[in-house]
Amino acid sequence: MFDGTVAAVAVLAGPEDRLLYTNSAFARLFGARRNGLPAHAAFPDSDGYRFLAVLDSVRATGRARQVVGERRTDPGAPGQARHFVYSCSPVTTAEGPGILVLAMDTTAETQTLQRYEALVSAVSQMVWVRGADGTMEELVPGWEQLTGSPWHPRADEGWYPRIHPRDREKLSAAWRRAADGGDRPGVFEATFRVRAGDGSYRHLSTRSVPVLRDGRIAEWVSATADIEDAWGTRLRERLLAQVAAVSGTDLPEAFAEVVDVVVPELTDACLILLLSHDEWPLPEHAGVTARRIASATRPGLPAPPALRGQRLAVTPAVRDVLVKREPVTFRLEPGAPVPPGLIPTVSERWLRASGATSLTLVPLIVDDLVLGYAATSSNGDTPIPGPAETELLREVLHHAQRPIRRVLDLQRARRTALGLQRAHLTEPPAVRGATLAARYQPASSTGEIGGDWYDAFTLPDGTLVLGIGDVAGHDLTAATAMGQMRSMLRALAYAGGSEAPPHEVLARLDQVSAGLATAPLATALHAALRRRGDGTWLLTWSSAGHPPPLLVPAGGDARYLPGAADPPLCMASDLARATHGHVLRPGDTLLLYTDGLIETPSAPIDEGQRRLAAEATLCRRRSLPDLLRILQGLSDHRDDTALLAFRADGEP
Structure with missing residues (x-):
């Protein structure tokens, strides 16, 4: 019954495990073997000791063994290696207790897997598989290196806590749309932020493809790449282009367009305050005030207070920011008062009501003249901006100097006329x-x-x-x-x-x-x-x-x-x-x-x-x-x- 099967079959029996039978498939995979010889004589190959050890184990324990192996069809020839998997099971023969050997050639499958592993290892991506039961297995590692946390087989315990709070619902909705495609599930693609080991957030891009068996999704194969650098470059180019296109004809109108560029891309809220002087440096003893002229907040936050020309006397803390011309971030503790003198009182009340966690002051400079400053905030579950985010915000606001300069030139010409x-x-x-x-x-x-x-x-x-x-x-x-x-x-x-x-x-x-x-x-x-x-x-x-x-x-x-x-x-x-x-x-x-x-x-x-x-x-x-x-x-x-x-x- 084994003569014509595609599986390689051999039977050994007796105290020396004499070879009683091999079929043609066995000969093609392992070479011709002479029946009647003890196992050690029938398998004199250099790596034959592994096979003999398995036979000894099966005979001693009476339990089957399965082994994955690799060998060359002709050990002396330069041909490629063959891969196989074989099992040894105890059987009863006419000559007494014996061992049935079944082997399958897995060369093609193994080569395909090796090529796939080499391919995914050649790119800087994490590769993982999500089973139908929701468990996840990491094939090409990278998660722990990125986040500092070991891989967890459950997304809700491993991934979800590290995903940016405002990306979670969007990510879940995209996954549901892909998974609920019925008989034709779609490809899942998403870009989202994950908290890295240093506490900052990095943008990742994931693409998941369903694997179908018998018309059902058996698993999802996914590749995830860190695209923070590319994403940051695209965001920077887009925001600089937008702020350069500001076309307002007076300062309140122009800065209203500027705050709409930076909110909510770079910050949750932005308030522009202009100084009451047009000379620099700031006079030491003369009083200088700053007036609110433009503001914007991201969706989901309370509406900002109306712009009614509220003014603020420039305090030493603000003066220090303007003189040094460098952004400064103040952390805001829940329930604690906002440091006084940074923004008008109506804006302080808004920060408390909106759950602000930080306040950043960024000087606004045009042609070496400090016009005023921008006050930006992070609110709720938004992370406090790090140096990279603050520097991008400063660069975008500084890039607005060209359209702002045009408005200033118009104002000067208008005053002259x-x-x-x-x-x-x-x-x-x-x-x-x-x-x-x-x-x-x-x-x-x-x-x-x-x-x-x-x-x-x-x-x-x-x-x-x-x-x-x-x-x-x-x-x-x-x-x-x-x-x-x-x-x-x-x-x-x-x-x-x-x-x-x-x-x-x-x-x-x-x-x-x-x-x-x-x-x-x-x-x-x-x-x-x-x-x-x-x-x-x-x-x-x-x-x-x-x-x-x-x-x-x-x-x-x-x-x-x-x-x-x-x-x-x-x-x-x-x-x-x-x-x-x-x-x-x-x-x-x-x-x-x-x-x-x-x-x-x-x-x-x-x-x-x-x-x-x-x-x-x-x-x-x-x-x-x-x-x-x-x-x-x-x-x-x-x-x-x-x-x-x-x-x-x-x-x-």
Whole structure:
């Protein structure tokens, strides 16, 4: 019955274990053996003593033995080794007690296993197997070297306690999705953090593949790699790119984008505090304060306190951080008070309520100027940041200096332009028989610096000259051109005197501006008012592409004075211009304004004009300063606005 089997079979019997039988499979695996010889003569191979020892053990104990072995088919030949597994079992033969030897060639399987072990050993990965019962066996070790703890066969006792608390639920959910795939379970892939032996957390990447037997998952084969260095490099590159793309146009807006980059990637919460000075080093004795301008917290924490301009006097502890220009981390014990003087009181209360475990102060430096500092915290089960995490946070915040510098440059240019504008926008003169008021409001955006202007002065004969205009552009160049054009118009009007009609004055201004290349484009409205004996005022005006004057009569609805606007200045200086006229009666109000008051991106300009006229009608009995304040509230503040109002006295 053994002659044709694929298993190698031999039978030995008698006190000398004489060889009674071998089949052809045995001869192929071990070579031809002569029957009838004692075992020691039938197996004279150099390693035959191992086999003979097994025979002696089986005969002595009466118990079967299984052995894994390796040999060469021809010990003298250079052929490759053959691998096999054999068992020796006691049997009864016609010649008395004997031993049945069964052997199987496992060369192919052994070579496959050797190749697999060599492959996984060549890469820096842990390889492990998880059985259907949940027990885990480590094939290629590495867990103890990483964590300092020995391998444990149960995940809930070995792995789970060392996984980062905020990664546990995500990891469990991913495993359930892979394992609950029904007849077609999926591959499990996840990246998570594990606490290393030094207490820090490192990112690991795991890929597990199910092994199916009879349509069921028999086990999972998994490879786990430490990817901390690669993960840190990718995170650093991504965060630096994000913070470099900050586009806010003022410091609160820009820093609000910065804190959204670092939370929750690098910290649980971040608060930006700016100093109240712009000089360095910090004055020794003068008081310096820091103001909260931006904050963010990760999901799951209490909302941060509202930003209401809370200030904090800079204490010696904060001053030391700013002077040394190095981050400092303060550990916070549960229930203990936050070290005083590091952050405003409202933020101290928030730290206690949110279970903060640490507070890190990071100086904010732009071009060797310390603007303030960032206060970041770890909360709840988040580990306290180590040197590597703190250094990455410092680098990301420092990398924000490029967009912050751009905002600072815009602010400086804006302050210069606003100073230039306000130097020209003087208070209207006192005029007998009338009241004057003016109002200017810059755009809300830091990057928008407009060229709006107004003017009011009297000629020697008492004629009142009014002017208003808008130079194209939203930068310092526009503000400079505004000052030049306003000054030129004032000089031309004064030199022309009361006899020069407004359209001639604008025509001269157009010629001079074009010749000197003062501005690429500008609008202007130039008007003259002369008081008559009956208490009325004769208004004459000319418009170069400017919105029409608004008349708010003492009784009745406000209306725009008729008269088409001529082309703007600096376009075609040889075009003819026109002068228009109207009589203002006692109690009438004349309003001159720039287009920022009536233009919005979401509505046509005529809708803005209707809204302005309606509001002016409702407020016509208000004092001129109140009227201008109310009307300026109609603007969306995307552009700067200038308003100039004239009201004839009620008495002749």
